[in-house]
Amino acid sequence: MYIQNLSVLDETHICPDCDIKMSCCEVPPVHVGDGLGWGSEVMFICLNDECPTFKGGWKKIDVNYGHKGSFRNMQLPGSKELNALMVASKMAFTGSIVDPESMREQNERYQKEKEAVAALDTCLEKNDITPVMTLILDESANPKDRSRAIDLLKSFNDLSCIDPIRNHTFRNTEFEQKCNMVIFVLLKENYQKECPFCAELIKAQAKKCLHCKAEV
Numbered sequence: 764m765y766i767q768n769l770s771v772l773d774e775t776h777i778c779p780d781c782d783i784k785m786s787c788c789e790v791p792p793v794h795v796g797d798g799l800g801w802g803s804e805v806m807f808i809c810l811n812d813e814c815p816t817f818k819g820g821w822k823k824i825d826v827n828y829g830h831k832g833s834f835r836n837m838q839l840p841g842s843k844e845l846n847a848l849m850v851a852s853k854m855a856f857t858g859s860i861v862d863p864e865s866m867r868e869q870n871e872r873y874q875k876e877k878e879a880v881a882a883l884d885t886c887l888e889k890n891d892i893t894p895v896m897t898l899i900l901d902e903s904a905n906p907k908d909r910s911r912a913i914d915l916l917k918s919f920n921d922l923s924c925i926d927p928i929r930n931h932t933f934r935n936t937e938f939e940q941k942c943n944m945v946i947f948v949l950l951k952e953n954y955q956k957e958c959p960f961c962a963e964l965i966k967a968q969a970k971k972c973l974h975c976k977a978e979v
Contacts, residue, residue, distance in 0.1 A: 769870060771805055771840035772863040778809035778836050779845060780816050785809045785838065789859040801839070808848065808856050809836040816847065824849070876904045883911060892919045899942065900931050906938075913941045917948055922955065922964060929962065 776785040785807040811817065820833030834847040835856065850856070879894035879901075886894050898904050898912035916924060925946055933939035950956055954967045961975035971978050 768840075769867060771803070772861070772866060774807070774840055776807035776838045776843075778811065778814060778816075780836060781809065781811050781814040783809060783811040783814065785836070786856075787861045787863070788856050789861060803839050805840060805861055807838045807840070810857060810860075812853055817853075820847075872901065872903060876901055876908075879912075880905070880908050883908070883915065887915060887918055890919070892916075892921050892924060895919070896924060896927060899938070900927060902934050906935070909935075909938060910941070913938060913945065916942070916945045920949065920952065922949060922953060925949070925957075925964070 772787060774787075777783070778785050786809075787805050788808050790801040790803060790806050809816070814836065816834050816836050818833075821831070823834075824830065824832040832849055832851050833853075835850050837846045837848045838844065839846075848856075875897055879897040882891065882894035883898075886892065895912045895915050898909050899916070901909070928942050928946065933942075950964075950967075955964045956967045956969075956979075957963070958965050958972040958975060958977065958979055960977040960979070961972060963972065963974040965973055965979070969979060
């Protein structure tokens, strides 16, 4: 989930019916009213089961509609207008509560991804490997963009990419294999190899590791 306006996470909404702080929740995927959408990524919902609106809603829905359900009070960001959302159970919306800190981290990650993708076209010209590494090491980035970044990696001929990649856990084994192939080529073209004992880079013709002194 990406929130364009993070300031909404700092808002505090109090339910006027029970004086309890309302929870910031992700909006449902479909507006059940006019079908035009909510106009916001989040909404503030009273999840207090003792709220009069929720406690009394069960009987109202049973009498008026003949089925089980109740209401939760809701307000949209930047508004104090109170709306009643129909819910089928008391668990509704409890699984969509937004963690502000986690959401800020997700937004920051997404912003870095966007900037890295935008920089791919000129990163070679600028000799800037940063956007390439950002995408390769971001497990949540678009797979097509990550694959493109890996394809660009060899052109930099930069051995500094090896350690971050070796220390990264890839969920996609295909990406890991592609990176390993690039590293193999980079080492060969730079007459280097990795010490099998300490993983430091040493000359390809070395018989003893310069770092750990092991015979290789």
